Amino acid sequence: DIQMTQSPSTLSASVGDRVTITCRASQSINTWLAWYQQKPGKAPKLLIYKASSLESGVPSRFSGGGSGTEFTLTISSLQPDDFATYYCQQYNSYWTFGQGTKVEIK
Amino acid sequence: VQLVESGGGVVQPGRSLRLSCAASGFTFNNYTFHWVRQAPGKGLEWVAVISYDGANKYYAGSVKGRFTISRDTSKNTLYLRMNSLRTEDAAVYYCARDADTTMAWNYCYMDVWGKGTTVTVSS
Numbered sequence A: 001d002i003q004m005t006q007s008p009s010t011l012s013a014s015v016g017d018r019v020t021i022t023c024r025a026s027q028s029i030n031t032w033l034a035w036y037q038q039k040p041g042k043a044p045k046l047l048i049y050k051a052s053s054l055e056s057g058v059p060s061r062f063s064g065g066g067s068g069t070e071f072t073l074t075i076s077s078l079q080p081d082d083f084a085t086y087y088c089q090q091y092n093s094y095w096t097f098g099q100g101t102k103v104e105i106k
Numbered sequence B: 001v002q003l004v005e006s007g008g009g010v011v012q013p014g015r016s017l018r019l020s021c022a023a024s025g026f027t028f029n030n031y032t033f034h035w036v037r038q039a040p041g042k043g044l045e046w047v048a049v050i051s052y053d054g055a056n057k058y059y060a061g062s063v064k065g066r067f068t069i070s071r072d073t074s075k076n077t078l079y080l081r082m083n084s085l086r087t088e089d090a091a092v093y094y095c096a097r098d099a100d101t102t103m104a105w106n107y108c109y110m111d112v113w114g115k116g117t118t119v120t121v122s123s
Helices: none
Strands: A004-007 A010-013 A019-025 A033-038 A045-049 A062-067 A070-075 A085-090 A101-105 B002-006 B009-011 B017-024 B033-038 B044-050 B057-059 B067-072 B077-082 B091-098 B110-113 B117-121
Touching: A004 A085, A010 A019, A019 A033, A019 A085, A019 A101, A033 A062, A045 A062, A045 B110, A070 A085, B002 B091, B002 B110, B017 B033, B017 B091, B017 B117, B033 B067, B033 B077, B033 B110, B044 B067, B044 B077, B044 B091, B057 B067, B077 B091
Parallel strands: A010 A101, B009 B117
Antiparallel strands: A004 A019, A019 A070, A033 A045, A033 A085, A062 A070, A085 A101, B002 B017, B017 B077, B033 B044, B033 B091, B044 B057, B067 B077, B091 B110, B091 B117
């Protein structure tokens, strides 16, 4: 099974900050990686697929990068609506989520 | 485009429950679907997948042999039959559409999610 590890688990930041979340896979997954945003009591929302492709309707301040085993999600200028939990997910072999990164207000 | 789950509730350990997910706004037969769950205060866990034609079904190890995924094309509905429920199965269960539109068996991400239905397992 492919394991996904996100860091940090919690991130405190202010509006306007540049924020980066890291996701590591236990083996190479090429670029078969997605990022989701989840707010309390809501379903996950797709942000990024194939490591760096922005889902339609998602603001351009979100970007993804990486390949193989190391990936990043960057928010270029954090907005009030971005405080949420973010999950990476591999879909190279079956499906596995990272444990999540909570972005909270500093 | 919408997915609406139902069927959650409170059930005793060892009992069964069937979840449903009604799809609308797109051609149900063309898509693979997943169930994903989230225990209280925890992260997301993939549970099961069924291919667009129902021919391929796969399960997470934690539910294999106890849960069964199925689909009814005449009702545009996805199901999850959960038997021998355990306290650790308590979670919000989401159905999610696989983004692959090739009508072939490919691993892909999930582009549409329902709002979820809550399953509580308690005596």
